[in-house]
Amino acid sequence: MKKFVLKITLLFVIIGICDFTFGVVMNHVVGRISIGSQGRDNFICNQVKEDVLVFGSSRAAHHYNAQMLEDSLGMTCYNCGDDGNGIILSYGRLLMIKERKAPKIVIHDISAQFDLFKNDNGKYLGWLKPRYEREGIRDIFDMVDKTEKYKMLSQMYRHNSKFLQNLVVYLSSKSSDTGIKGYRPINSAYDPMKFNKNKMAITKRKYDFDPLKLEFTNKFIDLAGDAKVLFIVSPMWYGSDSTQFAPIKEICHRRGVLFLDYSNNPKYVHKEEYFKDGYHLNAKGADEFTKDLIKVLKSQIDFPSQSKQ
């Protein structure tokens, strides 16, 4: 028994040393990447100082033309949206950006799946893992899962899954798309396979809302401080059952925050020319939607470009 316990302890010590060494190497590697998804994340967390910030999922990243917003509003703009993510990552990123500068306008694109419904919130912590030591990030992990603080003791866990990609990018320094001010236009053609005709009829159902995500929504509004906050549901080819957005509407109403729902806007619903698939606008659709949004923003907010006129 003694031999067994000693050997197990020795094994853990060796693993601990490997883990520490790996952490030192990977922290160095990750910190120096300036291209690809990791480069974009580094830029958002360490350098973004823009006035207008867009957050949300892939729908945010592909739907909001940051350059267009910048040119029209006379304010600098950056799109911080990321695939498969929602309010939890948005809150973390805004927290890190605010260490440097408070934005003037904060837009969060709502995806019910990532911002409202109950699912595994652990998956939204992926991009925040290498930032665990930054101020306030630890609390996000604690809110999502109390056991995360123990898991984060492992450096390998922090860099889990992404290490290979990061090493390849670091070593090859091959340039890859980081977007135009974070905006990632979809230039590929309409893909008929990606439209599920069975989903055309909007079905109402009972939704299981996640109180934690709603808590993060409130914290996000608090964190934005004096900035003008907007929650937006961008267009969907399918349209949507708007009752699924009821909790966010209620929060917006209570907190005096603007909520805009374009998901059933007849200009976009079932219009293939604007979409790549059922949930993502192509570049043409994104430009059209950004133009529509600029009109609303101009009517709602007093901008420096307008005051100059």
Add this chain to the structure above:
Amino acid sequence: MIYNSFNFIVLFPLIFLLYYAIPAKYLKVRNVFLLALSYLLYLQWKPVYALILLSVTAITYYFAIAIVKANHPKRILTFGVILSLLPLVFFKYFNFINETVSGALSTIGLNCHLSGLNWAIPIGISFYTFQALGYLWDVYYKRQEVERDFLCYALFVSFFPSILSGPINKASLVIPQLKRLRTQFDYDKAVEGLKLLLWGMFMKVVVADRVALYVDVVLPHYESYTGLSCLVASFLYTIQIYADFAGYSLMALGVGKVLGFELTENFRRPYFAVSVTDFWRRWHISLSTWLKDYVYIPLGGSRCTKLRNYWNIFVTFLVSGIWHGANWTFIVWGCIHGVCQIFEKMVGQQKSDYGWFGKGVKITITFLIVNFAWIFFRMPTLGDACGVVARIFDPTLPMSVYIPPLPAPPLIALGVFLLVLKDVRDEFFPDRVLLMNNKSVCVRWLSYISLIVIILLTGVFSSDQFIYASF
């Protein structure tokens, strides 16, 4: 207990230390500790359902005693079996029976629909019910002595390493181990157990859960993907379900071994089977043994006319399908396996031998049949399953494959490659390229460390439930 959860990693060393802190001579105290622990872990999930576990235990325990004493044991057995099956039928099949019956009645104009149950199925109910029923039958057939120590019997039914998803242990294997004075600590067995635990963890978090990220994108939305993507997803699901269930079984075996117990081996590289019949000698061995002993043989087995034998095979696999779930998809899956085995028996497939090439062809054909049947197992409805099959064979669709974004493809490839490599070695070269069992300490330790590093770096740590836990 979910073996890939953080709770397990924290709790298991504690369980290990507490268990071995009890001197081996206090056998009863050790058993009470294991029983209390098994129930405590079960209570964590949904406390009230522990009563069902207890009731199935009590029913089979008392009916077994009654069988021994009775003049008409068959009646007692029948009554005991029905009573033990009631919770399983009620929780697992009520909605299915209700919908099927009301559907059938509505076709003749009768509207008789009971409102469905919205309750979760008690975890592991199919496994512990079958394990307890096996004991009852063994006592009836006089293959097992009746157990009069309730504590010992209750531990056999609820033993925590195997309650969630098996293996379905035989009383003759486990009860003697519970009653026998165990050694204080068996070093070799514990090391063997940890190796199984480590490889099981690899199969679950590095292979099954990683592959699931592809399967769960494509198959639920198969209409939006090409036939080739659906085919790749179906192959990957075949790997996923193996890695998931065999991984769990290895971990259960490993936990058992660390605590000094031997449980039933559940998998033996099933995808190297040369026929569907052979597949069932390698896949979920504890269930196929159970079905053979308590369904196939009582029906007459193979000692009857050919036609009757075919019928027995069909019924056995129909039961297997029904056991897996209350859905027509599982029934069709069971029927496919049953029909294939009947066909193999009819043509004498297993007797033919064409050397290595023939074996390779047989393995490939068996794999494709099993893969085809898994589509029915995976999809929520028969319509969806047929939809996937139709898409795979639709020549009008583009010949492109969905490639998920980085880092998924290399990580999927790495996990699957290592799994296949290990299984090929175990199957065809069992004495070569030993890594975790190498004579050299350096090679052994390097293997352990590499495997742990791979798990930490490439595993999916979302503590996802095992697929078979829902059965």
